[in-house]
Amino acid sequence: MKKFLRNILWLLLPLALLAWPADRWLSSRLKHSLEMAQGEFSVWEDIYSAKMQNEVAVYGSSRAWCHYDPEILKDSLKAETYNLGMDGYGFYMQHMRHLEYFRYNKHPKYIILNLDLFTFEMPKGLYNATQFIPYMSHSENMRSYMRPLQGFTRFDYYVPLLRYYGRKSECISLISDAMQGKQSLPMRHKGYHAHASEWNEDFKNAAKLMEKYSIVIDSPVVQLMDRFLTDCARENIQVVMVYSPENIAIRDFLRNKQQLVDLFRHIAQKHSLLFLDYSDDPLCYDRSNFYNASHLNARGSRLFSQKLGHYLKTNGFMPKNMAATP
Amino acid sequence: MLFNSFAFAIFLPIVFILYWFVFNKKLRTQNILLLVASYFFYACWDWRFLFLLLFSTALDYFSGLKIEKAARPATRKFWLWLSIGINLGFLGIFKYYNFFAENMSALLSQFGLNSHPALIQVILPVGISFYTFHGLSYIIDIYQRRIDAEKSFVDYSVFVSFFPLLVAGPIERATHLLPQIKRKRSFDYATAVDGCRQILWGLFKKVVIADNCAELANEMFNYPGAHNGSALWLGALFFTFQIYGDFSGYSDIALGTAKLFGIDLLRNFAYPYFSRDIAEFWRRWHISLSSWFRDYVYIPLGGSKVPAWKRIRNTFIIFLLSGFWHGAQWTFIAWGAINAIYFLPLLLTKRNRSNIDIVAADKALPSLRELWSIGITFILTMIAWVFFRAESIGSAFKYLKGMFSSSVFQKPDIDGMGRACIALGLIAIMLLIEWQGRRDPFPLRNIRQRSYAFQYAVYILFILAIFLWAGTPQQFIYFQF
Numbered sequence: 066m067k068k069f070l071r072n073i074l075w076l077l078l079p080l081a082l083l084a085w086p087a088d089r090w091l092s093s094r095l096k097h098s099l100e101m102a103q104g105e106f107s108v109w110e111d112i113y114s115a116k117m118q119n120e121v122a123v124y125g126s127s128r129a130w131c132h133y134d135p136e137i138l139k140d141s142l143k144a145e146t147y148n149l150g151m152d153g154y155g156f157y158m159q160h161m162r163h164l165e166y167f168r169y170n171k172h173p174k175y176i177i178l179n180l181d182l183f184t185f186e187m188p189k190g191l192y193n194a195t196q197f198i199p200y201m202s203h204s205e206n207m208r209s210y211m212r213p214l215q216g217f218t219r220f221d222y223y224v225p226l227l228r229y230y231g232r233k234s235e236c237i238s239l240i241s242d243a244m245q246g247k248q249s250l251p252m253r254h255k256g257y258h259a260h261a262s263e264w265n266e267d268f269k270n271a272a273k274l275m276e277k278y279s280i281v282i283d284s285p286v287v288q289l290m291d292r293f294l295t296d297c298a299r300e301n302i303q304v305v306m307v308y309s310p311e312n313i314a315i316r317d318f319l320r321n322k323q324q325l326v327d328l329f330r331h332i333a334q335k336h337s338l339l340f341l342d343y344s345d346d347p348l349c350y351d352r353s354n355f356y357n358a359s360h361l362n363a364r365g366s367r368l369f370s371q372k373l374g375h376y377l378k379t380n381g382f383m384p385k386n387m388a389a390t391p
Numbered sequence: 392m393l394f395n396s397f398a399f400a401i402f403l404p405i406v407f408i409l410y411w412f413v414f415n416k417k418l419r420t421q422n423i424l425l426l427v428a429s430y431f432f433y434a435c436w437d438w439r440f441l442f443l444l445l446f447s448t449a450l451d452y453f454s455g456l457k458i459e460k461a462a463r464p465a466t467r468k469f470w471l472w473l474s475i476g477i478n479l480g481f482l483g484i485f486k487y488y489n490f491f492a493e494n495m496s497a498l499l500s501q502f503g504l505n506s507h508p509a510l511i512q513v514i515l516p517v518g519i520s521f522y523t524f525h526g527l528s529y530i531i532d533i534y535q536r537r538i539d540a541e542k543s544f545v546d547y548s549v550f551v552s553f554f555p556l557l558v559a560g561p562i563e564r565a566t567h568l569l570p571q572i573k574r575k576r577s578f579d580y581a582t583a584v585d586g587c588r589q590i591l592w593g594l595f596k597k598v599v600i601a602d603n604c605a606e607l608a609n610e611m612f613n614y615p616g617a618h619n620g621s622a623l624w625l626g627a628l629f630f631t632f633q634i635y636g637d638f639s640g641y642s643d644i645a646l647g648t649a650k651l652f653g654i655d656l657l658r659n660f661a662y663p664y665f666s667r668d669i670a671e672f673w674r675r676w677h678i679s680l681s682s683w684f685r686d687y688v689y690i691p692l693g694g695s696k697v698p699a700w701k702r703i704r705n706t707f708i709i710f711l712l713s714g715f716w717h718g719a720q721w722t723f724i725a726w727g728a729i730n731a732i733y734f735l736p737l738l739l740t741k742r743n744r745s746n747i748d749i750v751a752a753d754k755a756l757p758s759l760r761e762l763w764s765i766g767i768t769f770i771l772t773m774i775a776w777v778f779f780r781a782e783s784i785g786s787a788f789k790y791l792k793g794m795f796s797s798s799v800f801q802k803p804d805i806d807g808m809g810r811a812c813i814a815l816g817l818i819a820i821m822l823l824i825e826w827q828g829r830r831d832p833f834p835l836r837n838i839r840q841r842s843y844a845f846q847y848a849v850y851i852l853f854i855l856a857i858f859l860w861a862g863t864p865q866q867f868i869y870f871q872f
Contacts, residue, residue, distance in 0.1 A: 066411060066578045073587070076850055220397040227397060231598075231861030270617070 084226035091229055092199035094239045101235060103152045104252030105196035111147070111256075112162070113200065117170040120144040123256070124159050125179025125309075127152040132309045132361050133177065134370040135255040141374025144175070148256035153192035155183040157286050160293055161210035168206070175382050176297060176304045177373075180329055181311075181359065182319070185290075187283040191216030195235055198228050259363035260356045268314060268358040279320045282328065294336040303382040306333050306340040310348040310369055315358040339382060343369070392435040394644040395598050402432065407651055411578055418575050422549050425652065429554035433518070436558070440516035443481065444552060450477055451526035452547045455533045455540035471534045478523045485515055490719030518558035520716060524683055525551050529565040531687055538565050546572050553654070555645040559638070561659040561679035568656070576653035581839075586650030588835040591853050593643025600821050601636030602862025603814045604629040610806065612780050615790045620799030623790060625811060630780045631773045632818050635664065638677070643833055662829050664772075664822070665750050667764035669733040670743035672772060680716065684709045699739060706738055707731045717779070722787060726778040733771055749830055817860065 099107055111117055121144050123133045129150025138146040149166060151159055191197070194216045201207050202222050211217060221228040229236055242249070252258055297304050306329060316322070326342065333340035346369075348354050354365025361369055392398050406428045414420040434441050454474035461467045483491075492508035499506050529550070532538045541547040549572050556563055611618055611626025618626070642659035649656045657679045666672035673681050685694075692705045707728070714727020737743040750765070751757040757765065774791070781787035805811050828834025835853075838846050 066580075069578070069580050069583050072584075076847065080851075080854065218397060224397065230858055231863070233859040233861075236859055 084224075088225040088229070091226075091236065091239055094243060095195070095235065096199045098239070098242075098249055099251045099253075100249040101238070102193050102196035104258060105152065105193065106199075107251060107253045108149060108162075108256045109165075109196065109200060112166050112169055115169040117147055117166070118145060119147040119255075120173055121146040121175045121177065122166070122173040123148040123150060123177045123179065124163060125150045125177075126154055126159070126181055126183060128181045128309055128311075128359060129177075129179035130253070130256060131258050131260050132179065132366050132369055133257060133373070134259065134366055135257050137367065137370035138177075138374050138377075141371070141378045142175075146255065147173075148253075150179065150256060154188060155181075155186045155286065156290050156293075157187055158210060160289055161206050163293065164206045165204065172300060172302060174302060176302055178304055178306050180306055180308045182278075182280050182322070182325065185283055185286045185325070185328070186281040187286055188214055190214055195232065198232075201228065259366055260360065261363045262356040263362065264352045264355055265357055268312075277320050278318050280322060280325050282325065287328070287332075290332065291335075294332070294338065298336060304336070304338050305377070305382050306338055307373065308340075308342045308344050309373075310343045310346050310354070310361060310365065312352065312355045312358045313349050314352075341373070341376065343373075346372075348372070392432055394641060394648075395594055398435070402428075403648065403651075410652055418573075419545070421576070422543075422545050422572060425549050425553060426545055429549070429552040429557055432554040433552065433557055436517045437514070440519075443516055443519070444522060447478060447481065447522060447526055448548050448551045449544075450474055451530055451551070452541065452544055454530055455547075456542075458530065458533050459540040467534060471530060474530045475527060478526055482519060482523050484511070485513060485519055487715075487719045521560045521562055522551050522557065524562045524680075525565075528562070528683060528687060532565055538569070541565070541569060543573075553649070555648040556656055559641050559645070560677075561642055561645065561657045562683050563657055563679070568654070571654050578653065582650050582653065584839070585836060586647040588838070589643045589647030589650065589833050591647075591850065591857075592833050592835045593640040593645075593647060594857050595640070595853055596636040596643065596821065597640030598857050598861040599636075599817055601633045601640060603810075603817060603860065604633035604636065604862070606862055607805070607811055607814055608633050608780070612782075612786075612790065615786070615793050618793065619801045619804050620794055620796045621801055622803035622805050623793045624799060625803050625805065627773050627777050627780075627790075627794065629811075629814060631664075631769075631776050632821075634776065634779070635660075636821070639663075646833075658832055661832075662825055664769055665765055665826070665829060666768050667746040667750060667761060668737055668742070668768055669730065669771065670737045671746040672768055673730070673734065674747070680713065684713055688712060695738065702738060703735060706735055710734065721784050722778050722781050725784055725787065726775055729775045729778060733775070752830065 095101065096106055096110055119135075121135075121138060121142060123129050123135070123138075123146065125132075127150065130148055130152060131150070133146075133148050133150070135146035135148050138144075149159075149162055151162055191211060191214050197207055197211060197217075201211065201217065208222055212219070217228060221230075241247075294304060308326070308329065326344070329342075330340055332338075343349070348361070348365060348369060351365075354361055354368060356362040392402060406424070410421055410424055414424045430441060430444075433444060451474055454470045457470040458467050461470060489510045492510060496506045496508050529538075529541075529547075533540050541550070546569065550563065550565060550569050551557075553563075553568070553572075608626050608630035611623055612630065615623060615626075639660040646656045646658070659677060659679050661675040661678065663672050663675035666675055689705055689709045692708065693701055694705065695702055697705070710727040710731035711724055712727070714723040714725070714730075717723040717726075734743070737745075746764075750761055774794075777790050777794070778784070778787045781790055803811070824834045828837050831837050835849070838849055
């Protein structure tokens with residue numbers, strides 16, 4: 066028995082001892098990777114370095130991070146802007162990022178809250194979960210928001226290296242980059258990522274496979290947004306709700322979009338906020354502005370950012386009437 | 392609690408240490424520990440179904456005692472059928488009720504009679520098919536006077552609920568497992584190390600092979616219309632290895648875990664994809680279920696010692712039952728029927744036992760003839776798995792139609808061909824290791840003859856492979872049965 070335990074120990078102890086430094090090393094490499102996890106690390110690092118001084122913050126999903134050019138908005142609004150759009154997530158996880166951002170940084174004066182079809186959908190699992198790995202063990206907000214979602218076990222938050230289980234591509238590329246001394250190029254600029262690509266087949270392929278989509282509205286997420294807007298009002302932070310352009314091709318595949326838009330309008334009215342709906346803007350009718358049905362490409366993003374910047378510069382962040390179609 | 396979870400990695404050493412260091416003085420306390428640990432393990436899935444397990448255990452325990460004590464054949468028969476009826480009743484309600492209700496309703500509607508049967512919304516208690524079959528074999532064995540009824544409720548409960556086999560087998564026999572539970576067990580270094588090697592091999596098959604193949608197979612089976620023929624063949628191939636890696640991996644972990652407690656469970660897989668015909672495949676695939684049906688259904692029906700038409704009937708009965716055991720779906724029944732069709736020519740021409748030895752036992756490589764037979768058997772099996780995996784019979788035929796379309800000669804249109812190539816490479820590695828170790832119960836066993844340094848390097852390599860190459864975690868397929 067002793068021999069058995071000794072041999073098991075000899076096998077596992079070195080691995081267990083190596084786990085902690087390996088975790089530290091991988092996490093530190095991962096944090097500074099500018100390309101992996103859709104470039105989200107540059108945003109997380111900006112948040113956790115507590116140096117963000119922007120007056121305008123853009124919140125939203127992938128539609129935020131590739132639609133709002135912070136430099137164009139800065140030029141129009143004469144205010145430093147940062148894009149905190151979070152690929153693949155609706156408002157639930159956007160709120161987690163908001164809490165982390167507010168915890169470590171100076172609070173902005175204005176928030177542009179980008180809305181989309183998935184804003185009120187509670188995620189079932191974690192998308193692009195790699196982005197959370199280096200921070201999840203010490204961020205209480207991340208832990209509490211991520212625990213109800215599939216992706217990590219409760220042990221992953223505390224046991225070194227366990228969260229890297231099965232992440233072969235990340236581990237291998239981190240090791241090979243380190244061995245080659247490769248420095249990755251920044252994918253994001255102030256959180257923004259312009260997609261240079263043209264209209265692709267994503268939508269056509271999805272349309273072949275999918276039935277009509279019923280937009281999900283999870284009431285806990287609606288309540289969360291309500292609380293968020295109340296908190297912002299308490300801090301005198303002016304929020305603008307924006308439904309950025311989406312290609313008209315998507316309309317045929319949606320069942321209950323009007324219900325969603327009505328809910329957005331209702332929330333905006335309740336909190337006396339400006340709601341700008343660009344879902345029928347002329348930009349939506351031109352495929353050359355998009356790389357797929359719901360995402361603007363670099364050209365479309367530039368045009369949209371200019372348009373929005375101009376509107377906000379001219380009309381301000383406060384509503385003149387309760388809901389507007391610019 | 393999955394075998395490939397961190398929770399199990401904590402649970403197992405705790406039970407192991409308590410078993411050998413704290414409760415090692417008395418066999419009874421060791422068995423009580425195993426029982427408590429097994430119930431805890433089961434309760435981690437869903438504690439409410441623990442009561443069902445307890446009821447089933449108590450029913451079979453008392454029925455066994457009653458059958459043994461009863462002097463009159465009618466009384467013996469009464470207790471036998473009571474136990475069988477209640478056991479199958481539970482299985483029927485939880486697993487098959489909705490299937491029968493829906494199909495009966497569909498049948499009646501063919502005659503213009505519209506019925507709306509009440510369907511039950513209940514999750515299938517994990518492991519019910521396995522522990523029900525444990526209990527049934529025990530009762531039938533007592534009735535046929537093959538064994539004596541077990542007097543100790545704890546020992547009998549451990550036989551039914553021993554945690555390594557509780558949720559996905561192997562389906563044990565009282566004749567094999569109960570004597571081990573009743574015997575004083577002492578720690579054996581070689582057996583324990585063997586157990587660890589088998590756990591490692593099982594984890595590799597489950598986590599690296601099955602879970603990686605699952606991602607690719609799901610892609611093809613979920614959208615067969617969006618892929619060309621060659622991609623669909625690959626999808627079927629990935630599922631073939633997914634189900635093998637998943638189930639045989641689970642069995643290896645179960646057998647290895649049991650060895651750590653000094654218990655030897657029935658072997659469930661014996662390199663089935665090296666089979667040279669379907670009869671051999673069925674002697675090597677899910678052995679504990681095949682032998683259960685053979686002993687408790689096929690032989691009582693007359694087995695092979697009956698006229699040809701009865702042999703055909705008996706063969707269909709056990710294959711259809713085997714398919715139906717896997718789930719209340721026509722796809723499983725079709726899978727059973729296809730295997731019966733594959734098997735019948737061998738049975739009728741008395742060639743069903745022509746391949747009972749290890750393939751190329753005394754050679755490094757198989758002959759061309761053996762290779763051909765293995766290839767044909769593998770392809771037939773792969774085609775049958777399409778029915779097993781498909782959502783419906785219609786989907787299976789649609790999938791097969793795609794597989795046999797002219798687009799089979801095109802380059803596979805798989806999203807992320809790199810992943811598919813890596814998965815194929817991993818499958819090839821597994822097959823090579825299995826071929827090398829096909830004379831042993833599991834392939835890693837043969838490294839015990841090598842140097843410690845070699846063994847250590849192999850273990851580290853496997854641990855790293857499991858850590859790095861783990862696919863997206865998937866539920867063990869056989870938990871649903």
